[in-house]
Amino acid sequence: MCIVSIFSKDNGDFLLTHNRDESRLRPFSDQVQTSEYDQKKWTGPVDWVSGGTWIYYSEKFAACILNGGYVKHSHRPPYRMSRGLLILELLRYDSIDQFSSAVDLEGIEPFTMMVASMNSTEKKILVWDGSQRFVEDRSAEKLIVRSSTPLYTVEEKSVHFKSFDELENPTPERVFELHDRLKMLPNNQFETVQTTSITQISHLDHQTDLKFCPIQI
Known part of the structure; x- marks a missing residue:
């Protein structure tokens, strides 16, 4: 899983949009929920297998997670904690x-986690390859695009970035439409895997909205 784009402005406004590429057999909520974790409220869809999520926002952060790090890895369960809970x-x-720097990542499957501050222009990416963590500071960038390494080739990732980079007037609607055009359809390469939902967190003019669209194909 997945394709993620973040469009940012100098005043701290941002659009975070996420295609979740997952087995269509994996159950998840069809509505957004506001829940608590460690007595902190978060809002997002819920993965019914892990009890966690793949994208949410809270008072301080907006965050999402993708499968895999910089290179493809082998899936070797059992893992200590689901990435759907790790993000929380x-x-x-x-x-x-x-x-x-402090979160315990031992026994966690490789991932890429993208986090935006709700109160500043800070945006960082945490990558875990199964043995080492890497932190990328992307706060100064107006556009960030990431595609899941297990699912997409270097060439496909380049196409994704170019598509977003060439998008004129990236309004929430136009960005969402582009994510919809790039969604993964049922295919022979990954059997049951397809884009199962598109989620967009818009943090504009001090107001935060979350649009969640499950996809049934």
Whole structure:
């Protein structure tokens, strides 16, 4: 899973849009919920298998997670904690840096986690390859695009970035439409895997909205 884009402005406004590429057999909520984790409220869809999520926002953060790091890895369960719960561990910390340096990642399947601050222009990416963590500071970038390494080739990732980079007037509607055009359809290469939902967090003019669209194909 997945394709993610983040469009940012100098005033801290941002659009975070996420295609979840997952087995269509994996159950998840068909509505957004507001729940608590470590007594902190978060809003997003719920993965019924892990009890966690793949994208959410809270008072301090907006975050999403993708399968895999920089290179493809072998799936070797059991894992200590689902990545759907790992992403919620961020709520235990006061800052992105504290989380990135202190969270225990041993026994966690490789992932790429993208986090945007709700109160500043800070945006960082935490990558875990199964043995080492990497933190990328992308705060100064107007556009960030990531595609899941297990599902997409280098060439496909390049096409994704170019598509978003060439998008004129990236309004929430236009960005969402582009994500819809790039969604993964049922295919022979990954059997049951397809884009099962598109989620967009818009943080504009001090107001946050979440649009969640499950996809049935």
